[in-house]
Amino acid sequence: MTDTALRPRSTGRLMIIGFLSPTVILLLFMVAYPIFSLIYYSFHNFSALRPNEPMTWAGLDNYTYLLSDNDIWARFVFTGKFVFLCVSMQMIVGIFVGYQLQKTFRGRDVLFTALMLPMMLSPVVAGFLWRYMLNSEWGVVNYLLTVVGMDKVDWLGQSTAALWAAAVVDTWMWTPFIVLLATAAFRGIPETIYEAAEVDGASPAYLFFRITLPMSAPVLFIALILRLIDSFKQYDLFFALTGGGPGSSTETVSFAVAKTAFSYFYTGEASALAMILLCIIMGLAMILVRHLSKMGEHD
Amino acid sequence: MKRRSALLATAAVAGAFGLAGPLNADTTLTFVWHAGTCADALMSIAKGYPDKSVSIVPALVPYGPEWHNKIASEFAIQGDAFDFAMWDSQSTAEFAGGGHVVKMNDIFDQSSYLKADLFPAASLSQYGEYPDGSGQFYGLPANQDAYGLMYRKDLFEDPKEMEAFKAKYGRDLAVPETYQDAKEVAEFFTRPEQGLYGWGQMGGREYDFATTASNSFLWSFGGELYNPATMEVQGYLNSPASIDGVQAYVDMFKYGPQGSGNWGFDEVNAAFQQGQLAMAMQWFYFNGSNADPKVNKFAATTGFGILPGAVGRDGKFRRQFSVGGQGMGINKYSKKLPELVKFMEWYFQPEQQTRYAAVCQTGLKSVLESPEWQGLNAYNAQFSKALQYLNDYWHLPEYPVMLDQLQEEVSNAVSGTKTVEQALTDAAIKQERTLERAGYKITRTAELPEVPDVLISPVGQDSVVAANK
Incomplete structure (x- = not known):
């Protein structure tokens, strides 16, 4: 009784996860990754054109400089x-x-x-x-x-x-x-x-x-x-x-x-x-x- | 059957992503440059390259920031989408400083033909040396250029005009040797009711339009952009002599059509070719098209000269103007260096460079010095003479920022938003902030010179030295 009652619910949950996961993965890759990179870089002194100069921690310096x-x-x-x-x-x-x-x-x-x-x-x-x-x-x-x-x-x-x-x-x-x-x-x-x-x-x-x-x-x-x-x-x-x-x-x-x-x-x-x-x-x-x-x- | 289709599909996808092996042995050498006559000339010459397994592929962009940004972006990802590129002289510091460019000294050591003495020492230094005076070169003078002057000979040689000018100014009408003279000649020919103006020059906000033009005035009046020894900008860029120079530049817009403060080189060319301008400040690069009757209806009566100098507030005469053109540099991430060096050894032979010099300005000494080339047209000999008056921006990796800051402020002065003094002072403050942020130490000197040229690189002469006679 319990098995038959649970089976459709768990199948439904799996289906939801199955349908959502490609989009979620894509969103994580396409949106979350760039945004987290952006936040990370914003706290550093770094130039993409000067790879020989190491990235250094800047704290809020970039923000205070700009503002x-x-x-x-x-x-x-x-x-x-x-x-x-x-x-x-x-x-x-x-x-x-x-x-x-x-x-x-x-x-x-x-x-x-x-x-x-x-x-x-x-x-x-x-x-x-x-x-x-x-x-x-x-x-x-x-x-x-x-x-x-x-x-x-x-x-x-x-x-x-x-x-x-x-x-x-x-x-x-x-x-x-x-x-x-x-x-x-x-x-x-x-x-x-x-x-x-x-x-x-x-x-x-x-x-x-x-x-x-x-x-x-x-x-x-x-x-x-x-x-x-x-x-x-x-x-x-x-x-x-x-x-x-x-x-x-x-x-x-x-x-x-x-x-x-x-x-x-x-x-x-x-x-x-x-x-x-x-x-x-x-x-x-x-x-x-x-x-x-x-x-x-x-x- | 299904398996075969799947294999074919896999191969197609792999091919599309560049995973498939080379289908033929041909090597392509890709170069980035701005589109125009000189890039076309390079392509045309490259078609004659004897090694038919190598082809030269252009990746051309419009002149301006996109061009710089295309090269810089590829360097930023350390990519090999291009093998060599032509970039502005001042970019060498930025690109070589970032470690993205093959050092030419290594090529000079290994090549049996490519050697430093193929090129004028000053040109090699201007287009490829970083840091200044170090003897390390990262580019070859592939396409030299300088600011020049073009003028309407039909107006300058018209007896009625000559007579009227003499009556008004008490001297003969002549191609000006100083900006003080140029101002009077420009004023004389400014007749808006006839659709004629005395002077055309660039003043646009984009890229380096306003600064290459205004720097030519600034240096001629004895001003300087900064002091390379102390890294001071304040007191140099906004020195009295620098202000005199930029003020003279801003004043010249009175003798151009309304809105010419926004012009780039295209607008200067268009206005001159339509007969709107008696004189125009323009790069030698465009002399080929401006001497062509199919492009310029006044080509037959267009004269080409050297830009004026100026008598500064210290009484000295100086003639200095912006260097143009580009050096050829090699992408460090290119995997085709041997093939590229072979191509360059062929391309910089006098035979190829003579062809190139028929339409553009080569950097090969043997061609530049040959009487055939100097007599080829109305302006080559002038160009050869112009090389001695060249000056350039800061050769620092921070140049794109400093250029943009100066562009912004000179543009403010041109549009009248700020006085010249205020604009140059603001630019100096911003540039020092940029230098300090980049880690440079600025040492303050107690006494700032009124005419900084006397301190940095003195070129002043006691009297006006004519260059257009």
Whole structure:
């Protein structure tokens, strides 16, 4: 009796272990090992390019050096500004365009596909493309400004203009992602709710702000989380568009990590900076995910 | 049947992972360089290598940080994905210091042909010696380069322009010998309403664009990057003479198109080839294409000269500019050293180097000194003369960090975010912090020189020595 009662349970447990173990092993290898290596290296002075110099214990030295470096704080401030600017623009434009695209009109599918094109480009390609378009002397953007009687702008040569230029390029590239998710969310709202509201005399603005936005909020919130995380670790766009300049005014934290790791080959210091960045992104993601869970509970 | 399929599949997988034995005896020698005319020339010459069992395979990357990082990354994993590479002169300290490069002295000892005296001593030292003055070489001067000047002869030789210039400045219009002269000539030709500007130069934040250009001014005004004896940067990089030089460089952007503070060499070339610039500071490397009418519509009237010098605040004239080009070094982890040395013995023969020198700048002394090569085009003789004015960055393993710090601050000065003095002072503070962290001891001297060149490597002369006549 006991045997027959236990057998299915133990077989089930074995099956669970059997199914989970490949993934767990893979995750340990792919995620845990690099993270533990990162933590280990961050407490050492070590350069991958100088194998003849032994790795030495640094304690918190890498962390204190970085956190007392004004330049690193400047990278965080710039990254924050960039994330705020581009994610705000992407959400506003993406929701607006997505709202228009949920309506049925002729050529909508063609337009929708065309709008997705920037997202399919590699950020490096987009960066180089816009770099030429924003060239102050022969770029098409300044040409169009002069056509309408405006002065040329040194887009990539001045700190503030370069920040705006990068935010606009990132918005151009990633707004389609918001459009995609927003359109899907908007189209998932049952038509009957709109019909009932219209019968009650609801205005288009009321429909948008009181029905469309609240009912699609969880999906839009996921889009916001993904864009925040992605923008926070932006590197390749700046590599191609501004090279981090002028000065280091458009260097993001990720740019600084890549430079420290693969140009300076200060492996220990780069690991510490990557750890700081990882903690910030994880903290940010946890706050947002918790908020998302609360939204789900309210629903 | 099943067993046969399994064997075939195993063999295919093993082959894909490189586990299968060599299917043919051919040896491939892979090299890393930045893409361009000179890499193409090397490839073209290598096709004529008599040993047909050896093939030369390029692994080319764009000029800039990717190029340095590709070589450095391979060294970091102690890999043999390439056998030899061409890297910037200042990288020798970093790569040789890390123990990744074959010492050329050993090759000189063993080879019957490859010897140090095949190359000009200064060039061999510039492109391959580490530490400075040690007599240990880790690279051969495969592709020499120097900053040069190109100018529109049609403008400089136009009687109306000459007359107008004389009326305004009281002297003849001529290719400038000093930056003080260059400023006036650039100002004279700056006519935005006609789409013409007096001066073009690099100022971009990437790699070494701004610093190679600004260093040329800094050294010419008597400034220095640091004191190699005391390892002081403060007081040298931000000395009055260094500030004079970088200020003169920043001021020259007034005579270039808007946004030229962001330019790299491509933009300088494009603007010159479109006729926007009367003068441009550019590497000799590009003279071949700028002399080609298919590329430059002003090729027929383009003059090539030597960069100006400057009269410093001590009244001395100096002409110093950045060395360019690359040395050829051997990856210590390559398993094909014998084949590679044989190829190099063939490649550095005068016959091959004469072909190379028709499009790029060789480091082989016999070719550089030959009248045929010097008379081959409008700029070879100038290049030969330019070699005596070359100067370089720090030959220290910390160079990538120090370069980036200087790039950042010079770029800040170019964009107007900081004054030149503030930018150079900030760069000096950062660089000393880097040196101290790397274990260097900085000794402070009581009296800092106003013109540090007089202390480090004096090259000042009492009067302007013309080089463009």
